[in-house]
Amino acid sequence: MSSFPLLFDLGSTRPTTRDIARTVKVGGTAALTEAERRADQARYQEITCRSALNRVQGMPFEWTLNPYRGCTHGCHYCYARRYHTQFEMNADDEFASVILVKKNFADVLTRELARPSWSGAYVAVGTATDCYQPIEGHYRLTRRAIEALLRARNPMGIITKGPMIVRDRDLLAAFSRVAACTVHMSVPTVDEDAWQRLEPGTAHPLQRLRAVRDLVDAGVNTGVLMNPIVPGFSSSRAKLERTIKTIADHGARFVGCNVMFLEDGTRAHFMKFLEREFPSWLPRYEKLYAKKYAPQEYRKQVQGMVRVLQERYGVSGRERPPHVDERLEAEQVGFAW
Numbered sequence: 001m002s003s004f005p006l007l008f009d010l011g012s013t014r015p016t017t018r019d020i021a022r023t024v025k026v027g028g029t030a031a032l033t034e035a036e037r038r039a040d041q042a043r044y045q046e047i048t049c050r051s052a053l054n055r056v057q058g059m060p061f062e063w064t065l066n067p068y069r070g071c072t073h074g075c076h077y078c079y080a081r082r083y084h085t086q087f088e089m090n091a092d093d094e095f096a097s098v099i100l101v102k103k104n105f106a107d108v109l110t111r112e113l114a115r116p117s118w119s120g121a122y123v124a125v126g127t128a129t130d131c132y133q134p135i136e137g138h139y140r141l142t143r144r145a146i147e148a149l150l151r152a153r154n155p156m157g158i159i160t161k162g163p164m165i166v167r168d169r170d171l172l173a174a175f176s177r178v179a180a181c182t183v184h185m186s187v188p189t190v191d192e193d194a195w196q197r198l199e200p201g202t203a204h205p206l207q208r209l210r211a212v213r214d215l216v217d218a219g220v221n222t223g224v225l226m227n228p229i230v231p232g233f234s235s236s237r238a239k240l241e242r243t244i245k246t247i248a249d250h251g252a253r254f255v256g257c258n259v260m261f262l263e264d265g266t267r268a269h270f271m272k273f274l275e276r277e278f279p280s281w282l283p284r285y286e287k288l289y290a291k292k293y294a295p296q297e298y299r300k301q302v303q304g305m306v307r308v309l310q311e312r313y314g315v316s317g318r319e320r321p322p323h324v325d326e327r328l329e330a331e332q333v334g335f336a337w
């Protein structure tokens with residue numbers, strides 16, 4: 001039982017995201033009296049969702065699935081930080097420590113996939129949160145969502161930093177035999193220092209790459225997204241080369257990359273992080289990120305270097321989901337993870 005004062009009784013039925021936003025607006029996250037604090041010190045608030053399939057624009061796909069909101073991996077560059085502000089929470093600590101759990105997610109998804117109006121379009125799983133963050137071990141919402149997609153033979157791609165995905169290797173292998181199924185493991189760098197600084201709650205990069213090896217061996221089309229490459233932390237030629245070589249050594253079917261972009265809540269959070277831990281870098285960053293994206297010339301240089309290294313180590317470029325508009329993708333350097 002929470003020791004926070006009860007400002008709003010959310011009742012025995014689970015609140016919706018709108019209820020949560022209203023409650024937090026008035027009483028802050030302390031008003032989430034039903035949220036359960038677990039050993040990782042994060043608080044988990046179960047909610048009821050009205051829809052699972054989420055239509056998006058400006059991405060290389062049209063539909064996404066996110067069984068959770070917020071992410072205990074807490075990567076400082078995470079573009080999804082700003083989405084937490086939709087629930088009246090901040091993009092800093094609350095993004096990584098107050099996690100919304102859509103308890104009825106798989107049931108809602110099953111109903112949506114059965115609708116005659118559903119087109120069977122490709123869906124991307126885990127675009128605004130990590131669908132294999134540790135709490136998935138308890139709730140298994142991602143697994144149940146994949147089971148629903150498999151029953152519908154609906155093509156999908158998964159983006160994650162969670163080695164827990166190997167738990168579902170049987171399911172993903174079965175999926176791959178009947179419909180398009182691609183796993184994008186996010187490993188921006190294998191540099192230990194950059195990993196520890198930038199991604200405080202994630203599994204070690206080599207653990208993620210061992211998961212890539214396991215999935216490929218199980219027959220699942222699995223590659224790596226080095227997203228994002230963060231200037232100064234992971235962008236040197238030596239670090240890029242070590243990362244791409246290690247990715248190739250683990251049998252990844254493809255590798256892609258994007259340079260970090262910063263907007264809204266993520267920008268504010270990242271600049272605060274720099275100010276606290278790398279104050280001397282702040283002026284260079286303010287110049288490099290005068291706008292949302294680093295200058296095109298810089299991005300081209302990084303991506304050119306990555307292309308050379310991909311060829312050297314024999315691992316191909318990023319695989320596109322079906323029906324991707326290449327022109328759109330070229331503009332969306334920041335879709336990525």
Ligand code: SF4
Nearest residue numbers: 071073075078129130
């Ligand atoms: S980048 Fe991915 S793993 Fe990291 S905090 Fe964001 S959603 Fe979680």
